[in-house]
Amino acid sequence: MHVIADFTVVPVGVGVSLSPYIAELERVLQASGLTFETHANGTNLEGDWEAVFGTIRACHERLHAMGVPRIHTDVKFGTRSDREQRMGDKLRSLREKLG
């Protein structure tokens, strides 16, 4: 099952500056081999279900290993059974509608 997801990881209990942790997550994402794109509030990610959620799990494991005691994460994602769709298709379809 193909998943198109967006997720945000919030490290709790490590002070107010989160970018060192977010940078480390970029390395986990690069190592995943999945298509991803980080934006101002999270990261878009797509792939097979197990790969996507396995990567999000790897993000939690890496941060806990760095000493983050508590992590809050939001994921929003979609699956479709009517047709194959990729992240690029969604943006292309939107741009066509906007002319």
Next chain:
Amino acid sequence: MHVIADFTVVPVGVGVSLSPYIAELERVLQASGLTFETHANGTNLEGDWEAVFGTIRACHERLHAMGVPRIHTDVKFGTRSDREQRMGDKLRSLREKLG
């Protein structure tokens, strides 16, 4: 890794009445054996990582099998490495603070 989660599944492309689908998800949750509680906007769920996300995957599979062509889901969840915590502990801790 223990996960305390809340998730909401939104079936898309099947009309405006969603409760038949949400009722079916209750059956998936009951079959999971996990601790869960459905509220007005979603379901709280806790357990080991694989069991929690495997159950959410089973929800998607069940709805697609029922003919839902497109599903949007939000999950928010927490993990901790500093101590064990269960859903009931979170509410108890809150009630103690409120006196």
Next chain:
Amino acid sequence: MHVIADFTVVPVGVGVSLSPYIAELERVLQASGLTFETHANGTNLEGDWEAVFGTIRACHERLHAMGVPRIHTDVKFGTRSDREQRMGDKLRSLREKLG
């Protein structure tokens, strides 16, 4: 416009124990006069758009006033134009489907 919402507030930069802050939010919610119910991962809340989002804003203002430097919040919510629906209706409808 009537809104049925669920939201979770995550105080960042104040250590790992969040329940003193969540308890304070309960007081903000009680003062709002809105129908709400706190569960293990957040709070259900319903009312007119301005009242709901004004209350969520009051939560942020209260926490910043307590010294929380950074706050991450998730809100998921629904509006309908086809009919009036209250939080209790959603759960009743689900229970009827489940028999």
Next chain:
Amino acid sequence: MHVIADFTVVPVGVGVSLSPYIAELERVLQASGLTFETHANGTNLEGDWEAVFGTIRACHERLHAMGVPRIHTDVKFGTRSDREQRMGDKLRSLREKLG
């Protein structure tokens, strides 16, 4: 209070193709005058609290006016009292950490 947000609007009860509705939301966003950027799973948006949530409300009003009977929306957002931060700052900070 400055807000950096990401939101996803899911029209329910209008079939499986959502891009005509998402395209209309782009027009609402363009008319708002706020800084925004649409990605594969939602839109980043920033500005003063009232402007951001007023724009999200305008999105709901526009879709209901187009005949969408039911709308599910997720918003995740942050506010800070320790310093001013813009969406561009978050990405710049991340890129510096990544070297």
